[in-house]
Amino acid sequence: MKLEYDLVIIGGGPAGLAVALEARRNTVKDILLLERDKYLGGILPQCIHNGFGVQYFKEELTGPEYAERFIDQLNHDNPNKVDIKTETMVIKITTNKGIIAINRDDGLLHIQAKAVVLAMGCRERTREAIAIPGDRPAGIFTAGTAQRYINIEGYIPGREVVVLGSGDIGMIMARRMTLEGARVKAVLEIMPFSTGLIRNKVQCLDDFNIPLKFNHTITRIEGEKRVERVTVAQVDKNLQAIPGTEEEISCDTILLSVGLIPENELTREAGIKLDPVTRGPIVNESRETEIEGIFACGNVLHVHDLADFVTEEGEIVGSAVSEYLKRNRKFRSQPIKIVPGDNIAYVVPQHIDFIVPGRKKIKIFMRVKKPAEKVSITFKDDKGDMLASYKKAIVTPGEMVSVYLPEVLLGDRSKNITVSIEEENKE
Amino acid sequence: MKADVVIIGGGVIGTSIARELSRYSLEIILIEKEDDVAMGTSKGNSGIIHAGYNADFKTLKGRLNIKSNPRFDKLCQDLKVRFKRIGSLVVGFNEQDMKKLRELKKNGVKNGIKNLEIIAGNKLFELEPNLNPQAKYALYAPSAGIISPYKFTIALADSAVTNGVKILLETEVKDIRIKERQICGVVTSRGLIETRTVINAAGLYADEIAKIAGDSFKISPLKGEYQLFDKQWGNLVNHILFPIPTKLSKGILVAPTVHGNLLIGPNSCRVKEKDDLSTTKAGIKEVHAGARKLIPYLPHQDLINSFAGLRADIEGGDDFFIEASKKVRGFINVAGIESPGLSSAPAIAEIVSDILKEVIKEISPQLELNCKDDFIETLPEQPRFADYLDKTDEWQEIVEKDADYGEIICRCEKVSKGEMLRVIYQPLPARSLDAIKRRTRAGMGRCQGGFCSPKVLKILSEELKVSSLGITKKGKGSEILKTKTKDMIKQAGVKFKDEVRV
Numbered sequence: 010m011k012l013e014y015d016l017v018i019i020g021g022g023p024a025g026l027a028v029a030l031e032a033r034r035n036t037v038k039d040i041l042l043l044e045r046d047k048y049l050g051g052i053l054p055q056c057i058h059n060g061f062g063v064q065y066f067k068e069e070l071t072g073p074e075y076a077e078r079f080i081d082q083l084n085h086d087n088p089n090k091v092d093i094k095t096e097t098m099v100i101k102i103t104t105n106k107g108i109i110a111i112n113r114d115d116g117l118l119h120i121q122a123k124a125v126v127l128a129m130g131c132r133e134r135t136r137e138a139i140a141i142p143g144d145r146p147a148g149i150f151t152a153g154t155a156q157r158y159i160n161i162e163g164y165i166p167g168r169e170v171v172v173l174g175s176g177d178i179g180m181i182m183a184r185r186m187t188l189e190g191a192r193v194k195a196v197l198e199i200m201p202f203s204t205g206l207i208r209n210k211v212q213c214l215d216d217f218n219i220p221l222k223f224n225h226t227i228t229r230i231e232g233e234k235r236v237e238r239v240t241v242a243q244v245d246k247n248l249q250a251i252p253g254t255e256e257e258i259s260c261d262t263i264l265l266s267v268g269l270i271p272e273n274e275l276t277r278e279a280g281i282k283l284d285p286v287t288r289g290p291i292v293n294e295s296r297e298t299e300i301e302g303i304f305a306c307g308n309v310l311h312v313h314d315l316a317d318f319v320t321e322e323g324e325i326v327g328s329a330v331s332e333y334l335k336r337n338r339k340f341r342s343q344p345i346k347i348v349p350g351d352n353i354a355y356v357v358p359q360h361i362d363f364i365v366p367g368r369k370k371i372k373i374f375m376r377v378k379k380p381a382e383k384v385s386i387t388f389k390d391d392k393g394d395m396l397a398s399y400k401k402a403i404v405t406p407g408e409m410v411s412v413y414l415p416e417v418l419l420g421d422r423s424k425n426i427t428v429s430i431e432e433e434n435k436e
Numbered sequence: 437m438k439a440d441v442v443i444i445g446g447g448v449i450g451t452s453i454a455r456e457l458s459r460y461s462l463e464i465i466l467i468e469k470e471d472d473v474a475m476g477t478s479k480g481n482s483g484i485i486h487a488g489y490n491a492d493f494k495t496l497k498g499r500l501n502i503k504s505n506p507r508f509d510k511l512c513q514d515l516k517v518r519f520k521r522i523g524s525l526v527v528g529f530n531e532q533d534m535k536k537l538r539e540l541k542k543n544g545v546k547n548g549i550k551n552l553e554i555i556a557g558n559k560l561f562e563l564e565p566n567l568n569p570q571a572k573y574a575l576y577a578p579s580a581g582i583i584s585p586y587k588f589t590i591a592l593a594d595s596a597v598t599n600g601v602k603i604l605l606e607t608e609v610k611d612i613r614i615k616e617r618q619i620c621g622v623v624t625s626r627g628l629i630e631t632r633t634v635i636n637a638a639g640l641y642a643d644e645i646a647k648i649a650g651d652s653f654k655i656s657p658l659k660g661e662y663q664l665f666d667k668q669w670g671n672l673v674n675h676i677l678f679p680i681p682t683k684l685s686k687g688i689l690v691a692p693t694v695h696g697n698l699l700i701g702p703n704s705c706r707v708k709e710k711d712d713l714s715t716t717k718a719g720i721k722e723v724h725a726g727a728r729k730l731i732p733y734l735p736h737q738d739l740i741n742s743f744a745g746l747r748a749d750i751e752g753g754d755d756f757f758i759e760a761s762k763k764v765r766g767f768i769n770v771a772g773i774e775s776p777g778l779s780s781a782p783a784i785a786e787i788v789s790d791i792l793k794e795v796i797k798e799i800s801p802q803l804e805l806n807c808k809d810d811f812i813e814t815l816p817e818q819p820r821f822a823d824y825l826d827k828t829d830e831w832q833e834i835v836e837k838d839a840d841y842g843e844i845i846c847r848c849e850k851v852s853k854g855e856m857l858r859v860i861y862q863p864l865p866a867r868s869l870d871a872i873k874r875r876t877r878a879g880m881g882r883c884q885g886g887f888c889s890p891k892v893l894k895i896l897s898e899e900l901k902v903s904s905l906g907i908t909k910k911g912k913g914s915e916i917l918k919t920k921t922k923d924m925i926k927q928a929g930v931k932f933k934d935e936v937r938v
Binding site: 045096098100101109111112113114115116117119132133135136137138140142143144145146147151153154157158159161162163164165166167168189190191228229231233234235261262274277 | 668711713714715716717719720737739740741742743821825828829831832835836839840842843844847848850882883884885886887889890894904905908909910911912913914915916917918919920921922923924925927928930
């Protein structure tokens with residue numbers, strides 16, 4: 010089947026939903042939303058815990074509730090209907106914005122779009138990604154897969170659990186399994202700090218007396234058919250196990266919460282350049298990739314902590330797509346690169362391309378490499394001159410940092426702006 | 437149960453023999469203790485069809501490898517198994533290595549391999565642009581190839597079943613009945629099978645089976661660890677790259693797989709237990725270091741799988757051990773089948789068939805060994821969506837006939853529901869997540885089943901009409917799920933104040 014659309018959004022999670030709604034608000038017509046699962050919402054329907062929407066709606070919602078607010082708006086009577094195809098898998102994107110997808114009813118779909126938004130989300134890192142040695146029995150799950158089994162399918166995957174990694178889903182699942190009557194024996198974190206949100210450490214672990222061991226990892230998995238035990242060990246500064254600190258914990262289940270990876274296979278195959286740190290595309294302030302008219306937002310661009318931030322990013326893209334389709338944009342004579350400096354792992358957007366009349370500031374998102382307290386986030390130009398500096402009480406890799414870069418600072422004299430974290434007492 | 441022949445072991449050897457014997461009008465039962473075929477050595481190996489220059493022609497290893505190698509094209513075409521004759525390079529770095537390469541070549545030529553060539557200089561890097569720049573020479577063997585060893589084994593089993601062989605999975609040998617030095621039956625966990633001939637193809641456990649029948653040799657497992665990289669790295673090498681072989685092994689190789697991944701390994705480590713398939717930190721390091729000698733630029737990330745396999749190394753012997761027992765009539769040992777066992781499987785099956793004919797002539801002269809005229813050589817085509825990405829119009833026709841082929845369950849490997857249903861209803865049906873994975877590749881990609889395993893589990897549960905709680909990863913004892921939600925708290929005595937009413 011051959012189809013043509015102004016905008017095709019790949020992925021119906023919080024990012025894709027926000028793009029669809031915001032693009033429609035900005036009078037984009039002929040929108041198609043493609044989703045591989047049975048329902049919209051992405052990962053939200055299985056996130057039955059609360060904590061969603063505090064930023065965006067100023068109230069606390071569960072994942073399904075948060076998703077429903079957007080899905081309802083999308084389905085609400087509107088003369089400009091967004092076409093939605095669920096259980097539809099995109100298999101290819103071309104540089105000229107052609108899309109090939111497949112589903113049961115239509116078979117293969119060949120779609121030509123004027124603009125494409127990548128909103129495919131992310132996947133969890135697996136045991137293999139971190140190469141834990143040992144046997145290969147049943148009972149090893151990524152935290153998100155366990156979450157799906159419990160909250161969507163209605164089954165508990167284990168009774169005695171060790172969680173590896175203090176990512177948000179890992180901590181949330183430690184609590185969820187405990188509430189279901191399972192015994193969570195420990196949450197192990199190889200780093201000396203939690204990689205998830207502080208509020209999750211408090212509400213999911215501390216409140217349930219679940220021990221969180223920093224500087225610890227699993228060094229071996231044992232069990233022929235089903236997990237029987239793990240060996241855990243303390244690690245040194247280079248994250249290597251310290252001999253003599255090994256300890257065995259018997260368990261039937263291991264949950265892994267060891268990081269998320271943006272799902273950029275389609276992006277890579279389309280020839281779009283990726284940032285080696287975010288593992289998402291390199292984008293400008295419109296979240297537009299190197300190919301004009303192909304945008305990216307949400308966890309496919311960089312992994313976010315909160316769905317609320319994903320929504321915010323989706324809305325940036327929704328209105329940017331409208332500007333793009335209207336051919337309303339004016340490029341700077343040369344783009345300004347935002348470069349990660351000291352203790353900055355990455356920044357998004359990676360460059361600023363446009364002159365936008367009336368724009369006062371640009372929000373810059375970043376993640377730090379290591380925790381620090383009483384810091385300044387500094388912006389410096391090519392000569393090393395300070396453009397702006399913001400004080401922050403605490404920064405940690407588990408929480409995305411965002412600051413506004415005032416438009417007035419974007420002169421034409423600097424090709425690069427370097428963002429750094431500077432610790433006050435060191436100066 | 438009754439059978440003319442019982443084959444013990446569902447590895448590549450047992451299934452090759454089963455298929456070969458299914459050409460004759462014989463009642464054949466193959467028994468396998470695991471929940472699928474290819475669960476031992478046949479699963480965890482390099483998947484190489486060797487050219488055959490390594491072993492001496494006087495040995496079975498040498499002869500059977502050479503005899504089998506040219507067969508793989510037609511055999512794989514018949515069985516619809518992917519086989520790529522990509523050629524191999526044994527890489528040398530100095531004069532001493534060159535000497536060894538000349539020896540290998542000489543042996544290969546003696547074995548009758550054509551096209552062997554020692555190459556040097558620019559040509560080496562034309563063939564392998566990412567090869568270690570310090571490499572100087574290589575023995576190039578164009579007839580070496582790559583195959584998926586478990587897919588090959590599964591296809592052999594499917595073909596055997598299609599031709600009348602009965603395969604009993606999750607069936608263990610408990611005893612072998614012998615009367616007056618003649619085999620008369622096999623006692624299994626599913627009952628007695630009366631038979632006068634037994635073929636021992638039990639791989640790592642062949643010594644234990646042989647012991648019951650009174651033969652004594654010892655199989656000592658030799659572990660090899662492997663690592664598999666994401667498909668984006670499959671093009672890093674074009675050929676199978678070997679280091680200079682040692683007496684013990686062919687060394688840590690770097691090769692693409694038929695599915696487009698990059699494979700490195702194996703190391704070689706003596707272990708005690710025959711079920712020790714654990715990977716180790718030291719092993720992972722050793723494999724990496726070994727592979728880096730050939731390809732210095734190996735990715736540090738994008739590892740999608742580490743696994744180990746065990747070679748069935750026969751103690752005190754350097755060759756395959758294939759012969760009729762001298763102690764018991766009707767008992768044939770096919771043991772010590774380590775490398776190049778996979779490469780030799782078709783010829784091994786033939787000589788076992790010849791030995792069996794002799795044995796039968798002696799012990800069951802009334803049994804007439806007639807070739808069946810209805811033997812089916814080929815398996816039906818099994819279209820996979822992943823192969824149709826460039827010919828979507830053809831896939832469209834398939835989806836129009838059966839919508840299940842339009843529903844993609846595994847996103848990383850692009851496997852449709854139709855492909856899964858097909859393997860659940862294959863001659864040798866897939867009944868666990870791993871069995872589906874080996875046949876369809878669902879769960880073998882970069883997410884390692886994170887997204888698709890709940891869906892595959894549901895499909896299995898629906899098709900097998902078993903509760904989700906009964907679905908396993910790899911047979912009994914490896915169930916994925918423990919209980920329904922709320923059951924654990926109910927069992928713990930927690931009472932719900934108000935049951936939810938709708």
